[in-house]
Amino acid sequence: MESSHPSHPTPSSRRAASSSSTAGRTYADALEKLALLRSNRAVTHLFDRPAAPAGSGRGDDDLNAAAIPEMLGWLRRAGYSPQDLCRMRHIHVAGTKGKGSVCAYATAMLTRYHRSSEDGGARVGTYMSPHLVSPRERIAIDGQPLPQDIFASAVFEVWDRLSEAARRDGVSAAEADGPASKPFYFRFLTILAWHVFLSRGVRDVVIECGIGGEYDATNVLPAEAVSAAVVAQLGIDHVAMLGDTVEKIAWHKAGVFKRGRRAFTRRLNGQPGIMGVLRARAEEKGAELVEVRDEDVEMWGGVEGPLRGGFQKYNQALAVMAVREHLGLCADDSALLRDTPEVILEGLGEARLRGRGEIVDDEDVRWYLDGAHNRDSIEGVATWLAREVEAGESLILVFNQQDRDVSELLVDLIHAMEARLGRRDVFGHALFSTNEIKRADDGEQAEDVSVQEKAASTMRSACPDCEVYTIDNVDDAVAEARAIAKAKGGRQKVLVTGSMHLVGGVLRVLEPESLL
Structure with missing residues (x-):
């Protein structure tokens, strides 16, 4: 779940920690720039306003409907188009709980697979949120947060592109260089992640939705850029933005389904309302919904690793099936777990998340x-x-x-x-x-x-x-x-x-x- 970015160290302590040496462009300076951006909490609070009076011309649905066009605009200002994102293939993960675990498992499996194969130079990019200690945790390559110097350089590259776009639009220099010409925090970090991955030749990406799915900033991905989608565990969260029932929330999460692509979720036999929504959304989007049965997961049993808890085998199963789809290691759905290659299972057991076990x-x-x-x-x-x-x-x-x-x-x-x-x-x-x-x-x-x-x-x-x-x-x-x-x-x-x-x-x- 995306939240407002955590408080950062004071400027003096940040400067002491900087590893970038360019005057005015240090890692500490990059953190200061990010701290100027509107927080995600400030944006989500827009949905907490009283309902607009009839005839006012303002509907809260407009906030959601404008999200994707706005994000596409910011992407273009940063010098990228949706087609640029098709140079990468993404496993796109949505859900209320378990998103982070699914992303960690998928990242570990892909990294281990590439290191053991002939394309050992292939790299895996991961974009997740929120972070516990450092914003660098959100953008990782081969499971490792970006080094300070690379992170700082990327922040200023994207910042400068957005500033230049604002100046071309006639915005004054002072305003163009400031935060007013920039998207809010999560959107900026999302663009930053894609900028880093494209700049460094990353082709395999695991990406986590911030809030929801249909209107999430990450969902500007076209179908051609997505190899598989996952909807992890669902629950009540962000009611003002996503709705006050699990069925309404499921509608939003299923927004990551893409035409001609497979989407994986756990079959919830006791919640027909949720499954009905997911199935209807898959049909609407032209996606193939693969429902992972609990009995298949129980028979498989999962893999022991640092991310503990009996529930994790369900997250593991979703990640395994998405990774196999991503890599083209296809098989009959009932055998996807049972016949998983050993190298992928080894990666599964290596998955880690900060603050989890x-x-x-x-x-x-x-x-x-x-x-x-x-x-x-x-x-x-x-x-x-x-x-x-x-x-x-x-x-x-x-x-x-x-x-x-x-x-x-x-x-x-x-x-x-x-x-x-x-x-x-x-x-x-x-x-x-x-x-x-x-x-x-x-x-x-x-x-x-x-x-x-x-x-x-x-x-x-x-x-x-x-x-x-x-x-x-x-x-x-x-x-x-x-x-x-x-x-x-x-x-x-x-x-x-x-x-x-x-x-x-x-x-x-x-x-x-x-x-x-």
């Missing part, structure tokens, strides 16, 4: 980070962590969840750990933090910690012997966890979970310079 060693602490934020993913975290816990060992928990019921998710974690380890005292200390990185300055309003207090109360009831803290910023939460670990002695284990925003904040505190 990630371990970071730091001084007296081994940090276990996973942005699990629903019951299924929390179950996966518990299975992963239970393998790491020694008999009688006590862990430190850092937890938050701002968008869902924090107490319900916390109880899910406690019960899941108890089911696997046979005891409820796994966490000796629990720190409930907001997602804000820094403590509020003097004179600023302190962060609301009512959610954290609710979680703390739940923890005291469920685990009376656990020492509980509420903290209003991530920086202090990390410092407190380190202090507790030091006092206990030895290498202590800390689980950070419940929210991708929290995990991203902790990573930024732990690695202030490494992924700017």
Whole structure:
């Protein structure tokens, strides 16, 4: 899911981290340029306005309808046409949940396949969102974020092209060089990704929708540029933009279906409304919808890897089928999983995502980070962590969840750990933090910690012997966890979970310079 771009380091700290040496064109300068762009949150908030009065001439549907023509205009201003995008072949991924995992799996499989074949020089581009620590995470080649110098150069190349287009349209020099002549953040990064891939000869691309599909910035891709589409798990999200039912949201997600191309999704036998929408949209678009059956996935079983959770085998299955379609390794649909080449399965087991099943060693602490934020993913975290816990060992928990019921998710974690380890005292200390990185300055309003207090109360009831803290910023939460670990002695284990925003904040505190 696309969200507003996270806060960046201060200009002074960014300059210290820069690796580009051209005066005024450093990596730090590139980050400053990006920070000037309208955030995606500001754009999505346009849909939160009260309904327009009858006869006003303003309909919120117009905001969606204008999206693709606007994006095509920005693409042309940057010097590209939709036909230029046909020089690449894209696996286009939409969905409410699981998009990132499908993209990570597809990237790993394609990268491993090319490295083991005669075209070992072929490269795989990936465009995903949002990022946890650095915007460079969004644009990767062969699974690696762009280096700072390449990212910075690309930002200024696209920025200059858009500025020049504005000057040709008669815009004053000052306005043309500024953010007013640029698209909002997600659109700019989308164009930036294509610019990088085309400039560097990338031909295989895995691309994730930001929000929806039909009107998403990535959906200017013509059918000739798409090898396969995927609609991952669906749910309620971005109601103002996409609708208030899963069926309405499914309509938007299926917008990535393309004429003459295959689209892969999980067959939901218990949700005929969703499947009816997806099938109707496939017929409307002239696409072939391939419905992956749960029994086939269960029989196949998936591949164990760093991205944990029993649900991941469904994301793996969608990725495998899309990659086989992309590579032309076709077979009968029922055999696509069963007869998958070994080299592709090896890649599947190598897929990684920052903040998902990630371990970071730091001084007296081994940090276990996973942005699990629903019951299924929390179950996966518990299975992963239970393998790491020694008999009688006590862990430190850092937890938050701002968008869902924090107490319900916390109880899910406690019960899941108890089911696997046979005891409820796994966490000796629990720190409930907001997602804000820094403590509020003097004179600023302190962060609301009512959610954290609710979680703390739940923890005291469920685990009376656990020492509980509420903290209003991530920086202090990390410092407190380190202090507790030091006092206990030895290498202590800390689980950070419940929210991708929290995990991203902790990573930024732990690695202030490494992924700017």
